[in-house]
Amino acid sequence: MKIRLFIFLVIACIWSGCKSRSAFDYSQAIVKIESEFAADIIKADKDFMRLSNENQNDSAAIITAQMEAMAKSRLKQVKDLRVPDVDEGENFRRAAIHYFTYLETVYTSLNKMTQATGEKEKEEERIKLSKIVADKDNATKTLQAAQQKFAAANNFRIEKVRNGD
Numbered sequence: 001m002k003i004r005l006f007i008f009l010v011i012a013c014i015w016s017g018c019k020s021r022s023a024f025d026y027s028q029a030i031v032k033i034e035s036e037f038a039a040d041i042i043k044a045d046k047d048f049m050r051l052s053n054e055n056q057n058d059s060a061a062i063i064t065a066q067m068e069a070m071a072k073s074r075l076k077q078v079k080d081l082r083v084p085d086v087d088e089g090e091n092f093r094r095a096a097i098h099y100f101t102y103l104e105t106v107y108t109s110l111n112k113m114t115q116a117t118g119e120k121e122k123e124e125e126r127i128k129l130s131k132i133v134a135d136k137d138n139a140t141k142t143l144q145a146a147q148q149k150f151a152a153a154n155n156f157r158i159e160k161v162r163n164g165d
Contacts, residue, residue: 020086023084023150023153024151024156024165025084026084026086026089026092030092030147031076033077033078037071037074038069040067040070044063046067047063048064060114061111064110064111064113064114065111067110068107068110069099071103071133074100075100075101078096087150088150088153092147092149095147096146098143099142102132106133109125109129109132110129112128113125146152
């Protein structure tokens with residue numbers, strides 16, 4: 001009887017460890033997509049600001065179109081990830097999709113603003129963009145909270161990253 005209990009406990013531990021590992025790997029895949037995109041964002045924002053300040057609007061529009069396409073690509077990557085069958089997996093997936101949809105919306109709006117032909121149209125897009133950007137903290141905090149809950153439910157820890165904000 002003790003041998004059966006021991007075997008059951010070993011199997012349960014292995015199974016639990018595998019689920020934790022697949023949850024951790026999924027979380028890391030999302031982090032990797034976001035980190036790579038963040039690096040692209042930093043470079044593109046710098047280029048965009050330089051081109052805008054130099055009144056090179058056509059070149060700035062090319063940058064924003066590229067960022068919009070990249071945001072769509074990153075969103076697709078997140079959607080295409082296989083969600084492991086673990087606690088809070090679907091909730092974390094939905095939060096990640098929401099976050100990357102938010103990023104896509106930012107660059108779609110910025111692209112529309114750079115491609116606007118009249119001052120009135122540009123101002124309307126500028127107002128829309130400022131409202132979207134104002135929601136950045138909420139989008140980020142929602143993703144972080146879902147990731148923390150996902151990690152806790154699957155027995156792994158994530159590091160808090162401080163980015164100076």
